[in-house]
Amino acid sequence: MHQPVKTDYSQDLRLFRTAGQVWSYAALAVFLLAAPILFGNYLLSQVVFVIIYAIVGIALIILSGYTGQVSIGHAAFLAIGAYTAAYCQKQGIPFVVYFVLAGALTGVVGYLVGLPALRLHGVYLAIATFAFAFIVEEILARWESVTNGNEGIMLALPDLFGLKLGDTGFYYLCLAVVTTIMLGAINLLRSPTGRAFVALRDSETAAKSMGVNPARYKTRSFAISAAITGLAGVLYAHKLSFISPEMFTLSLSIEFIMIVIIGGIASLRGAVFGAIFMIMVDPVLATLKDDLPGLVANVVSVLGLNGGGAQEAVARVVNAPGLKSLIFGLIIIFFIIFEPFGLAGRWEKIKLYVRLFPLYKATTFKRQKMYLKSERGR
Amino acid sequence: MSYLAVQGLSIQFGGLKAVDDVSFEVAQGEVFTIIGPNGAGKTTVFNMISRLYTPTAGRIVFKDEDITRLPVQLVAARGIARTFQNIELFENASTLDNLLVGRHRHSSTSLVEDILFSGRVRRQELEHREAVERVIELLRLQHCRDMLISGLPYGVRKVIELGRALAIGPELLLLDEPSSGLNVEETDDMAHWILDIRRRLGITVLMVEHDMSLVSRVSDRVLALNYGKIMAVGTAQEVQTHPDVVAAYLGT
Numbered sequence: 165m166h167q168p169v170k171t172d173y174s175q176d177l178r179l180f181r182t183a184g185q186v187w188s189y190a191a192l193a194v195f196l197l198a199a200p201i202l203f204g205n206y207l208l209s210q211v212v213f214v215i216i217y218a219i220v221g222i223a224l225i226i227l228s229g230y231t232g233q234v235s236i237g238h239a240a241f242l243a244i245g246a247y248t249a250a251y252c253q254k255q256g257i258p259f260v261v262y263f264v265l266a267g268a269l270t271g272v273v274g275y276l277v278g279l280p281a282l283r284l285h286g287v288y289l290a291i292a293t294f295a296f297a298f299i300v301e302e303i304l305a306r307w308e309s310v311t312n313g314n315e316g317i318m319l320a321l322p323d324l325f326g327l328k329l330g331d332t333g334f335y336y337l338c339l340a341v342v343t344t345i346m347l348g349a350i351n352l353l354r355s356p357t358g359r360a361f362v363a364l365r366d367s368e369t370a371a372k373s374m375g376v377n378p379a380r381y382k383t384r385s386f387a388i389s390a391a392i393t394g395l396a397g398v399l400y401a402h403k404l405s406f407i408s409p410e411m412f413t414l415s416l417s418i419e420f421i422m423i424v425i426i427g428g429i430a431s432l433r434g435a436v437f438g439a440i441f442m443i444m445v446d447p448v449l450a451t452l453k454d455d456l457p458g459l460v461a462n463v464v465s466v467l468g469l470n471g472g473g474a475q476e477a478v479a480r481v482v483n484a485p486g487l488k489s490l491i492f493g494l495i496i497i498f499f500i501i502f503e504p505f506g507l508a509g510r511w512e513k514i515k516l517y518v519r520l521f522p523l524y525k526a527t528t529f530k531r532q533k534m535y536l537k538s539e540r541g542r
Numbered sequence: 543m544s545y546l547a548v549q550g551l552s553i554q555f556g557g558l559k560a561v562d563d564v565s566f567e568v569a570q571g572e573v574f575t576i577i578g579p580n581g582a583g584k585t586t587v588f589n590m591i592s593r594l595y596t597p598t599a600g601r602i603v604f605k606d607e608d609i610t611r612l613p614v615q616l617v618a619a620r621g622i623a624r625t626f627q628n629i630e631l632f633e634n635a636s637t638l639d640n641l642l643v644g645r646h647r648h649s650s651t652s653l654v655e656d657i658l659f660s661g662r663v664r665r666q667e668l669e670h671r672e673a674v675e676r677v678i679e680l681l682r683l684q685h686c687r688d689m690l691i692s693g694l695p696y697g698v699r700k701v702i703e704l705g706r707a708l709a710i711g712p713e714l715l716l717l718d719e720p721s722s723g724l725n726v727e728e729t730d731d732m733a734h735w736i737l738d739i740r741r742r743l744g745i746t747v748l749m750v751e752h753d754m755s756l757v758s759r760v761s762d763r764v765l766a767l768n769y770g771k772i773m774a775v776g777t778a779q780e781v782q783t784h785p786d787v788v789a790a791y792l793g794t
Contacts, residue, residue, distance in 0.1 A: 173671040177664060348657045355656035355663055356642075356649040362635050363643045370630035373592055374710065375618030375647040384653060430634070 179350065196339055200332040208335055210447070212403055214439045215338040219396035221423040221435025222349050227389035228421075229429035230353060232365030233281050233382060236417045237293035240300035241390045243412035244270045245397020250317040250407055251310055259322040266398045267391045274390020278383035297417060304409035316408025319401050338399055345392055349432055352388070361385055422492060426499055428506025437507035449491070453482045544603075545570040545746060546591075546714060551600035552770075553586060560586045562770040563600070568714075573740055573747045575757050577781070578767035579790055584750040585627055587767070588718050591748070592624045593617045604714070619647045623712035625703045627719045627750075633692045637702055640691060641677060644709025645670040677705045681735065697728045704735065708743075715739065717749040721756050729756055736760045754782065766790070 170176070180186045200208055220238060227233050245266040252262030280292050304311045311317070321329045322337070329337060352358050360381045363371035368378055401407050419442060427438020461475035481487075503510055517524045546568040553561045561583040568574045576584045589595040591602055593614045602610045604620060612620070623644070632640050648670065651663045678684055681701050686694055691702065700723065707715055720736070721729040733756050739745050751757050757764060758778035766773040766787045774784040781787055 173668055173675075174664075176671070177667055351659035352657050355659060355667075356646060356651065357653060357656045359635075359639055359643050360646060362639065363632050363646075366632035366634055367630040369594065370626065370632070371643070372614040373594070373618060373624055373630075374643050374706070375615050376643070377615040 177354075179347075200335055205331065208331065209403075210443055212335055212338050212399075214436075214443045215342045216396050216400050216403060217420075217423055217439035217442055218436045219342055219345055219399070220393050220420050221427060221438050222345055222432060223389040223392035223396070224420055224424045225429060225432055225435055226349060226353070226361070226392070227385050228424060229431075229434075230358065230365060231361040231382065231385035233278075233385060234286065234290040235293040235386075235389070236290050236414065236421065237277070237295075237297035237300075238389075238393050238420045239412040239414070239416035240297040241270045241274060241393035242397040242400060242416070243300055243304060243407075243409070244273055245394030246401035246407050246412070247304060247311055247317070247397075248394070249398040249401045250319050253319055253322070254317070259324055263395065263398050267395045270394025270397070271387045271391030274393075275383050275387040277390065278386025281382050281386060282379050294414070294417075297412075297414065301409055301412060304412070311409070314409060316406055318406050320405070322402055334402065338403075341395060341399065345395065346432065349392075353432070357381070357384065422496060424506070425496055426506055428508025428511075430505050431508040431512075433511065434506050434508035437511065441507065445488075445492075449488060456482055544568070545605060546748070547601075547603040548587070548591070549601045549603070551587065551590060551597050551602065553590060553595060554598045560770050561590070561597075561767075564767070564770070564772055565600075566765055566772070566775060568746060568748055570746055571740065571744060572762040573736065573749065573760050575749045575751055575761040575764045575778075576767060577751065577754075577757060577764060577787075578773075581769075582767040583770040584767055585718055586770075588624065588716055588748075588750060592622065592716055618710050618712075621711070621713035622716065623707035623710040623714070624716035625707050625718055625720065627722065629696075629699050629703055631691045631699055631703055631706070634690060636688050636690055637678075637683060637686050637694075637705075638674065638688060640702060640706050641674040641709045642670055644706040645673060645711075647710060648673075673711070674709050677708045680708070680738070681705050696723050697725065700724060700728070700732075704732075708739070708745075712745060714746045714748065717747060717751075719750055719752065721751060721753045729753060732756070733759050754778075758782070 175181065180189065195202075199211060203211065220242065223241075224235070224238060227235055248266035248269055249262055252265065253259075257265075277293065277296050281289055284292055305314055307313075321331075321334050323329065324333070324337065327333070353361070360371065360376045363374060363376050364378055364381055372378060404411075423438035423442050424434060425438070426441050427436070428434030457475045457479040460478045461472065464470070464474040499506060505512075544567040547565075548567070549565050551561055551564045552559065564583075564587060566574075576587060578584050586595065590597045593609065593612055597610065600610070601608055604622065607620070609617065609620065632643060635643075649666050651660070651666060655663050678687060681704065683698075683702060683705060686698060686702075691699060694702070700720065704717070704720065707717075717736070720732050724732060736747055736749070737760055740747055747760075749761070761778050763775065764778045764781040765775045766781050766784065768786075768790045773786045773790060774781045776784070
């Protein structure tokens with residue numbers, strides 16, 4: 165097994181600890197930079213959605229994963245960012261200005277939403293953020309002079325320093341934003357602030373006794389998480405080119421929570437894994453819908469039975485309304501039971517398996533898992 | 543003025559007077575132990591000194607400063623550290639990170655600096671790491687430095703909690719039942735560390751403890767509480783043989 169030899173504490177502060185990491189991240193960077201050449205229009209557009217969802221995932225992982233504060237109102241922060249962009253573009257304000265403005269504005273709103281979090285925990289906090297999301301949705305529908313009400317607003321792709329961005333340019337913009345936010349988040353979480361977040365999550369009493377001010381750090385976590393989501397909102401609005409209040413509902417907030425549950429709440433990597441998963445589910449389901457009935461019919465007729473009847477039956481099932489929600493629900497349940505650390509946790513296990521190859525034991529992670537199960541039982 | 547002075551401290555939870563008019567003084571550099579039967583109010587006194595509870599009456603004066611109303615999160619900055627009876631570690635973080643949280647009061651970087659991980663953050667992180675490594679060495683915690691707390695046995699967690707309190711760089715250390723749940727060997731180690739902490743680091747120790755052999759080995763003075771009231775103060779020997787204390791423990 166390869167173990168880097170440490171001779172200096174500063175080695176533990178490096179972003180990339182081994183040569184292998186440097187090479188794999190360099191390869192990833194080259195791949196992402198070459199994506200517009202490698203991918204067609206459709207795939208590139210999906211990648212942009214992945215990036216936007218990943219940014220929201222990062223925001224939620226900071227807030228829920230590291231600070232332990234639940235939020236089912238993140239669609240509202242996304243909406244505030246998106247509407248700021250839409251409104252400002254109409255006024256002719258340059259992109260850079262309103263991008264920063266949207267981040268700052270949602271940050272302030274996030275700070276204010278964080279204030280009740282000082283008194284509320286768990287389910288009660290979830291309901292408070294839920295209520296906040298409803299209020300924002302309602303404001304967007306009613307404040308017609310700014311938001312254009314339920315009719316929604318059209319946007320164009322942004323101009324960057326007088327340069328009109330096309331689809332490729334916008335992709336690079338998104339890539340730059342997600343990279344910057346990811347680096348900032350990594351830095352934040354390995355700094356004293358990040359440790360204070362974790363301390364508050366695991367034991368507020370002990371954190372206070374260590375000198376961590378709960379009010380300061382909880383509101384900070386909310387503000388940072390909201391600001392990041394607001395920035396994602398700006399990109400989201402430009403990507404969709406049309407926004408209206410009914411796009412920012414509870415189900416979008418829940419989709420964001422699914423990103424972090426599926427991706428893995430304990431690691432920033434989870435945001436990316438979860439975003440890829442969420443965005444790819446739709447096309448995969450659509451393909452299944454189109455191809456599965458025919459496929460089943462073929463198999464059944466090969467067996468010498470009534471192919472047409474089977475095709476119809478399968479088509480009825482795959483076209484049943486609510487099938488997507490059912491599948492999502494099952495996925496969440498299975499992840500929570502079998503892989504609480506999500507795809508990122510699975511990724512770590514696969515890496516360890518490869519590193520230890522002939523020596524890996526199935527029980528390596530048993531203890532952690534048992535611990536988590538007993539925790540849940542409490 | 544004395545180092546730590548507790549004057550007429552009382553707290554009432556509804557109809558229950560958990561601590562009733564308790565006064566004592568702790569001198570700098572001594573090991574002062576509070577004993578008493580279950581429910582005597584020992585931990586409650588601790589919680590008031592570390593400001594988790596606010597007393598209904600009385601004053602707590604530390605180094606000529608009245609800390610009776612000080613917000614909890616500022617107590618660590620005064621150099622007062624504590625451990626908890628039922629272990630309050632940060633379960634899903636490594637030992638190293640747990641100890642580093644203890645260094646929180648020593649970091650002075652702003653949020654923006656943290657996000658950029660600026661040179662100042664980097665320098666401070668290295669200082670914290672060095673301070674924490676000294677604690678790790680003192681308490682021989684090298685073997686679990688990078689392990690998550692959730693996978694560690696109880697005895698080790700107890701030591702890590704002591705380490706986290708030491709990482710604060712305290713002057714006054716409040717230990718809430720440091721030997722509870724430890725086996726004979728681990729209790730022995732704990733006694734050595736408490737004496738070491740006092741002798742080598744010059745830290746004053748205020749302790750709640752049930753194990754009388756540990757109490758008599760390390761304490762300079764002992765205070766016995768029962769039903770929130772002081773029964774006796776003196777050396778371990780004196781308190782142990784005090785008729786009221788014997789009666790409280792054995793019944794009359």
